[in-house]
Amino acid sequence: MNESLDLARRADITIGNALVQPSLRLITGPESEATVEPRVMQVLLALHDAEGRVLSREDLLEICWPGVIVGDDAINRTIAEIRRVARDTGAVIVIETIPRVGYRLASQEDAAGKVGKSAKVRGPALPRRKLVIGGLATAAAIAGGGYGLLHYRRGTAIDELIERGRLVQASGRPDSRTQAQEIFRQAIAMDPERADAWGWLARVLGDDAAAREAALHAIEIDPREANARVVLISQRKDLHSWTEWEDELLEVLKDAPDNTAAQRSLSFFYQGMGRCKDSWSVQEQTLKLEPFNPASHNTSALKHWIFGKNGEADKIADQALRLWPRHPLLWNARMVIYAFTNRAPAGLALLDDVPNRPANLTSASIDSWRAALGAIATRSSPDIARALEVCTAQAKLAPGLAANAIMAFAYLGEVDASYQVAEGLFEGRGAVVQKSHGKGIGDLYSTAGWGRTQVIFTPAAVAFREDGRFSDFSERLGLTAYWRERGIWPDPFVRGSLRTS
Numbered sequence: 070m071n072e073s074l075d076l077a078r079r080a081d082i083t084i085g086n087a088l089v090q091p092s093l094r095l096i097t098g099p100e101s102e103a104t105v106e107p108r109v110m111q112v113l114l115a116l117h118d119a120e121g122r123v124l125s126r127e128d129l130l131e132i133c134w135p136g137v138i139v140g141d142d143a144i145n146r147t148i149a150e151i152r153r154v155a156r157d158t159g160a161v162i163v164i165e166t167i168p169r170v171g172y173r174l175a176s177q178e179d180a181a182g183k184v185g186k187s188a189k190v191r192g193p194a195l196p197r198r199k200l201v202i203g204g205l206a207t208a209a210a211i212a213g214g215g216y217g218l219l220h221y222r223r224g225t226a227i228d229e230l231i232e233r234g235r236l237v238q239a240s241g242r243p244d245s246r247t248q249a250q251e252i253f254r255q256a257i258a259m260d261p262e263r264a265d266a267w268g269w270l271a272r273v274l275g276d277d278a279a280a281r282e283a284a285l286h287a288i289e290i291d292p293r294e295a296n297a298r299v300v301l302i303s304q305r306k307d308l309h310s311w312t313e314w315e316d317e318l319l320e321v322l323k324d325a326p327d328n329t330a331a332q333r334s335l336s337f338f339y340q341g342m343g344r345c346k347d348s349w350s351v352q353e354q355t356l357k358l359e360p361f362n363p364a365s366h367n368t369s370a371l372k373h374w375i376f377g378k379n380g381e382a383d384k385i386a387d388q389a390l391r392l393w394p395r396h397p398l399l400w401n402a403r404m405v406i407y408a409f410t411n412r413a414p415a416g417l418a419l420l421d422d423v424p425n426r427p428a429n430l431t432s433a434s435i436d437s438w439r440a441a442l443g444a445i446a447t448r449s450s451p452d453i454a455r456a457l458e459v460c461t462a463q464a465k466l467a468p469g470l471a472a473n474a475i476m477a478f479a480y481l482g483e484v485d486a487s488y489q490v491a492e493g494l495f496e497g498r499g500a501v502v503q504k505s506h507g508k509g510i511g512d513l514y515s516t517a518g519w520g521r522t523q524v525i526f527t528p529a530a531v532a533f534r535e536d537g538r539f540s541d542f543s544e545r546l547g548l549t550a551y552w553r554e555r556g557i558w559p560d561p562f563v564r565g566s567l568r569t570s
Contacts, residue, residue, distance in 0.1 A: 074111045074133065084117060084174070087160035098158030105154055108133060112147045116164065116174040125171035148172060149291045152262065163262070166289065230256040231266055238273050239329075241363035241393045249273045264288075268296035272330055277304060295325035303334055311342070311551040329355050329362075336368065340523040342551060343559025345375055363389060367398040374406045375527055382406050390425075397427040397513035404438065405473075409480055409529035413446035431512045437463045437470055441477040448481070457486055464490045465504050469514025476529035484532050488542070491533070494520055495546055522548065526563040534565025543567060 079091035088097040094110050096103050105113075111133045116124060124132070126144055134143070148164055155162040163175040234252035237245050250273050256266035267287035274280040280300050287297035302317045315338060321331045332355040339348035349372045356365040366389040373382035386403040393399055400419070407416035420426070420438050437460050444456035456477065464471040471494040478487035493501035503520075525533060533539065543549045552558045558569050 074114055076107060076110055079114065082117065084113075085161035087155075087158065087162055089113065089117075096154055096158055096160060096162075098155070098160035100159030101157060103154045103158050105150065109147050109150045109154075112144075113151050113162070113174075116172060119173065121173060121176055123167050123171045123173045128171065145289055146292050149264075149289075149293070152264075152290065166262075227256045227259050227263055227266065230259070231263075231269060234269055234273075238269075239359045239362040241361070241396060246273050246275060262290055264291035264294040264297070268294040268300075271300045272296040280304075293324055295321050295328045296330055299328065299330040299334060311338075311547065312554050314338070327358055329358050332358075333364065333368075337518070337521070337523065340375075340526060341521045342548065343526045343563050344557065345372075345526060345560050345563055348372070349376070361392075363393045363396050363399055366392075367396075367402045370399075370402045370406065371527075374410070377528070379406070379410050394425055395427050397429070400427050400430075401513060405476075405529075408438075408442060408445060409476060409527070411445065413442045416442045417446070427513060429512045431510055433463045433466055433470060433510055434512055434514050437473060441473065441481075444481055445477070453481055453483065456481065457483060461486065461490065461501055464493070464501050467510040467512075467515045468494060468503065468517060468519035470510070471501070471503065472519045472524045473514070475533065476524050476527060479530045479533040482532060484536050487530070487533050488536070488538055491525070491542070495522065522546065526559065531565070534563060534567070537566055539566045540568045 076091040076094065081088060081090045081092075083089070086099055089095075089110075090097070091110055091114060094104050094107060096105060096113075112129060115129060115132045129144055133147075148166075151162065151164055154160070165173050165175050167173060230252055234249045234256070237252060238249035239245075242248075250270060253266050253270040253273065256263060257270065260266070264287045267283050267290065271280045271283035271287060274283060281304055284297035284300040287294040288301070298321050299318070302314065302321070305314070315335070318331050318335045318338070321328060322335070325331070332351050336348045336351040336355065339345070339351065352365075352368050352372055355362075356369055359365050366385055370382050370385040370389065373379070373385060383406065386399065386406055389399045390396070390403055404416055404419055407413070407419060416438070420435065420442065440452075440456040440459035444452040446452075460470070460474040460477055464474040471490050474490045475487050475494070478484070478490065489499055490501045492499040494503060497503075524530060540549070543552075552569075558564065559567065
């Protein structure tokens with residue numbers, strides 16, 4: 070071992086306003102103290118001993134992990150832990166990331182402009198010895214230019230920005246995503262080391278590549294940043310097993326129980342696995358946390374419909390559309406509930422109400438709904454044939470149009486056609502394979518999220534589930550493997566002809 074990192078032999082040192090005691094693995098700031106792992110202390114000492122020089126990842130591995138094979142994640146976690154302890158203790162200890170080079174311990178002059186975490190009231194009062202240390206450190210900071218006060222003011226301002234951005238992104242206004250992006254970018258500009266600001270930015274960015282880049286930046290600062298983890302988990306959805314994907318989401322919620330992005334992803338996932346009761350339970354938590362987010366009311370309306378509570382579903386959908394007129398998801402929920410509770414005239418009236426229709430609804434979506442609603446209204450052979458022709462053609466263009474066709478065909482009793490579309494959407498085989506995956510549509514039905522199995526476990530798809538092909542279909546999609554591994558099968562009321570033995 071490098072003798073300079075023999076913690077038992079190192080004397081106490083001061084870094085900024087913090088007392089660092091290597092032999093006790095203790096860092097004491099003006100707000101509190103924290104005991105750290107030996108490796109965390111060694112990395113901090115290595116950066117301190119470098120006297121402002123940049124240490125590469127290879128340098129840190131050689132100094133702090135001599136002869137041990139570890140991945141970059143070990144360094145990421147250690148740096149993130151130092152930053153977390155600094156925030157929690159109020160210590161002016163700033164580890165700078167030098168992109169594609171390494172890390173350095175910022176000088177106190179540099180740290181004054183970079184530290185950004187508001188001082189928080191801690192639990193019990195610190196022992197007198199710690200209060201004296203904290204008082205001396207704070208006095209030294211004030212004498213050196215008011216770093217402690219700057220730390221507090223800047224941190225408070227960033228916290229307020231992030232909270233404002235959180236509320237804006239959940240408001241459902243047409244420009245809410247753009248406004249939230251700008252707010253989170255302001256927070257990052259004030260302190261580039263705020264992982265939570267980067268995580269929120271990743272959550273509201275519409276471009277997958279940009280969101281992934283922001284999320285990875287957040288994870289580099291803090292590997293436990295919840296929003297960033299959800300973004301990365303969601304983008305990896307199809308790259309590994311369903312059980313692993315679910316476990317990762319549950320792990321996020323263990324660390325951040327109120328993370329609504331993780332809750333929505335989990336609720337959506339459970340619906341797609343036929344775990345409708347579990348899906349609704351998670352959704353209710355989200356609704357309590359974000360009662361004025363239109364996405365929460367969209368899901369709530371659909372959940373009431375799925376459970377046969379059509380009166381409540383109507384009330385929720387109607388009130389939500391009054392609060393957020395022309396909102397695409399809410400309009401779709403209203404349309405789905407009308408269509409598949411045998412109220413085609415009401416659905417056609419909604420479709421023909423052009424001023425209150427989503428602004429970007431395309432002709433492909435309009436034509437599909439008109440044909441499906443016409444067939445539902447009359448149940449005549451010519452109208453059903455027309456619906457089969459139009460909706461099958463449009464199902465090739467976007468995942469949402471395919472999902473609607475699966476429900477519409479099953480609801481009309483055209484189960485063969487429903488399976489044909491489902492095989493094209495979910496398996497990429499047959500005559501109704503997606504050609505552009507929605508890229509040529511660009512409205513609410515174009516996003517990849519529609520290409521999941523949630524529609525199969527709705528009231529519209531009863532005939533689909535009761536068909537003898539349902540078990541083999543579920544087996545091919547990997548749903549059965551998930552149910553067996555978890556020992557949890559779809560709720561009985563949506564199980565249909567599924568073989569569970």
